[in-house]
Each structure stands twice: as structure tokens, then as C-alpha cells.
Amino acid sequence: MVAVDAWSPSPLQVERDRLRRRATLRSRLIAAVSTLAVGTLLVVAVTGSSGWPRVQAQFFDLATARDALPTVAHALLVNLEALLICGVLVPVFGMLIAIARTTQSPVTLPLRILAAAYTDLFRGTPLILVLLVIGFGVPGLRLPYVPTDPLFLGVVALTLTYTSYVAEVFRAGIEAVHPSQRAAARSLGLSYTQTLRFVVLPQAVRKVVSPLLNDLVSLQKDSGLISVIGAIDAVRQAQILTANLGNFTPYLVAGGLFVVMTIPLTRLTDYLAARDSRRRLAGGAL
């Protein structure tokens, strides 16, 4: 048989490859032109409106943006700090709750009920309410040794809420592992915990990586909500600057910084999701 390297395609195949390349080129061209058309239309519609000059001066003032950028960027460190702490705590607590909820022994029934009540409560409550209650309620209790720093309390509220989301994601992953996998592991003599640790959880986590990262992106921007309880983060800083300068541009600066901060993680999510679906469709053209 001809080696792959030494093989030259038949005229039929050459023609087929040519047609395929042309079809690809044409689709790309159509996509590019239509994207350009829609983009142009949007720009023209917005900048052509009668109120545009005033909006531009109020929201898109370059000089103000330049002045605001260092201050707002510095305040963004507060959001990053909140994010880093939550990013560690949320998956850990979420996993524990998920494990508690998926136990099967009658002994652990109270644990299951507690875990279910927790997720029901915090998943159903708007984050801003949790923030307000924790942020203003906890200091009001005057508990000894409990810090009243708004950043600390904000992190607590964010963790409480996001743990309940993430726990549900993990639970879905655990339940999506086929029961035959547990049967196989237990029949090897692995205990319940070992089965969970070595067989179920590794598969469960792989299944939920992209929804998990999705929650993390969401956490990143929701960290801006801690401004409502007085933490001087990027959003709060932008608010202060807006009040001082009488111009809304700092808000857009803060918004831009948040987007920039979430983009790497969003791309990572896309990449992982694509890799996952490629693996699932391995060797198929459907």
C-alpha cells in the first residue's frame, strides 16, 4: 500500500478539496460581511441619534477616563481580593455540601436535610439581600472577635450565596455518574468514601468544569456588589469619582475593568467546553 507521505490524491479528490476550500472561503466571507454590516448599523444608529453628543460628553469623556483609571484600577484590587478568597472557599464548601446531600445512609438524614435547607435558602435569596443583612446585621450584634470590616462581611455573604449554587452544580455532577461505576468500585472492595474519592468525584468534577467556571465568572462581577455595604471597591470608587467630577465616565471605566478581568476566565471556560465536546465526539463528523 502507498505510504501516506508518498500518496498523491486522485484528480477527483483534488477537485473535491478545491470545492471544499471554496465553500469554506465563501462561508467565511459571508460571515465577515454580515458582521461588518451589523456592526456598522449599530454604530450609525447610536452615534446618529439626536442625544448622542450629550451622552458622549457625560459617559465617554476621555480626559475623565484617564483621570479616573488609576484610582478605579487600584480599588479593583479589593474586588480581586474578595474574588480570590471566595474562589477558594466556595468550591470547598460547595463540594462538602454536595457530598452531604448525596449521602445515602439513613444515619446521615439530618445532614441531608440541613444541606438541602441551606441550598434552598441561599439559592432563593437575592444576593443583595444577603449582603445587606450580613453587612449591617452582623455588626449590629456586637459579637466579640467578629470583624465588622465590610470587605470581610462581603466575602462572607458572597461565599454563602455562591456556595449554594456551586453545591448544586457539584451535586448534578455526582448524580450524573452512572450507578454502575459505584457498583464496579464497591465490588473492588473500596469503601463508600473511597468510591467517592477515587471514582465518583473525579468523573463528577470533569463533567461540571464548565458550569463551575461559569459560576466563577459570575462571582467575579458580583464581587462589585460588596460596595453596597460600604467596601471601597471599584464600583464604589467609580461612584465617588462620578459624584466629585459630575461625569458618569468612571462607571464605564469600572465596567471596562470588570470585563477585562473576566475575559481570561471566560475564554478558559470556552476552551474547556470545546475540548470536552471534541473528546465526546472523537472520531465523528456529526
Place this chain on the structure above:
Amino acid sequence: MPVLELQQVRKRFGQRWVLGGVDLVLPEGTATVLIGASGSGKSTLLRCVNLLETVDDGSILLDGGDITAVRADADAVRRRIGVVFQAYNLFPHLSVLDNVTLGPRRAQGVARGEAEGHARDLLSRFGLLEKAADYPDRLSGGQQQRVAIVRALATRPRLLLLDEVTSALDPELVGEVLSLVRDLRGEGMTMLIATHEMGFAREVADEVCFLDAGSVLERGTSQQVLADPQQPRTRQFLQRILTPGA
């Protein structure tokens, strides 16, 4: 005009030819059986015919039309070809009847009543009517595979591809599936079959092709290939498969 014709079909995975220029002709109403070791290219060949794989060279003609042409409508081609998989691939969320009527109703636009009538006819012909309302996980492997064959027939295909349809079955369930295929052969269904069941191959095949490393090494009637193989590699293969453990 033959129902299916392969002309110098090539397919490669990386630096290796999985199919190295295969020719094949299936006249109407005939059964062609592909035999060969795992990895010899049987499954890839079937996947190419069903356009699940894109060929790297050569042509595949279905009723004389080139289905490997760039502009060929893959969905339209697949509506004319029935496929039965090794692992059944029934839809677990649908009842037997819904599994069978999904293709006709959704892909061919047949009305529900008509599709279900045809499905019930097919199911009763193969002794599966009482299972119509059951879900696949309630059925034995043999029943599941028979339902899968009925599902493939429900779209009234021109050609049926069977990819080692008994390999996942318990030995005592193999018989019921093979006898169904035998019936189809008797009714003149054109079939391309990959199998390891040599007795079955001998019985249904109009032509047997021995595939080795992506090429048809030997072909002929089942008498010629199975009873009197000319190539040493064919003999070796048959020896191994007929006396397991030897």
C-alpha cells in the same frame, strides 16, 4: 445499477491508512459480508458509507449518485440508509414505539398514525409488538437489538448497514437477532454486514470480503473465501476465529 458502489475509497487517520483504496459493488437484493480482525477497517468502511466519516479519496455511489460529492446532502443520504450499531444505541428516554417512529415522523415527515401503523406492522412481524410501550432498559439485549433493526427498517432504507450487531450479545441471544437478519435477506434487503459470526456469514453472504489492514485481501462467494481461502493471511484469520484459544 448496483445499490451501492465503492470506488478506490481511501481513509486515513494521521499517518496510517485505515482504508487503502477499497472497491466494492452491492447489486440490489444482495448481502455482502465484511470479515477481518479488529482494526482491519470494517467499521470505518461502514461509517464512510453512512457519511459519519469523510473519505480522503475515491467515491461512494448510492443508486448511482455520488454521495461523497462536496455538495451531497448528508441528511438526505442517511435517510436512505439504515444503520444497526453494535451497542444498539436505542434512545433510553423513548418507548420502543417512539424509538421506531422517530425517524419516519421527524426526518421524513410521515404522519403519526401512518408511522405508528407501519411500526406496529414491523414490530409484530418480528414478535416485538407486545413491547411497543416498554422502554429500552426493560428489554433483553436481543430484544433491544431487534428493536434497533426494526428502527432502522422503519425509514424504508435502500440499504442496511450492520456493524457487528451480535458482538454485544449473550451467546444464547445471538440466534434471535441473526434469524431476523436472515429473514431480511430472504425479503431481498440489500445489506452490508460486518461480523465475526462465520457460520452466519456463510449462510447469508452473496459475497464475502476479507479485509486486512484497510484493503480487501480476498473476496468471493462464501464457499470460496470461507471454505477454500487462497491467501495465507485469510487462512490464519479463519483458523484463529474458528478455533478460539488455539
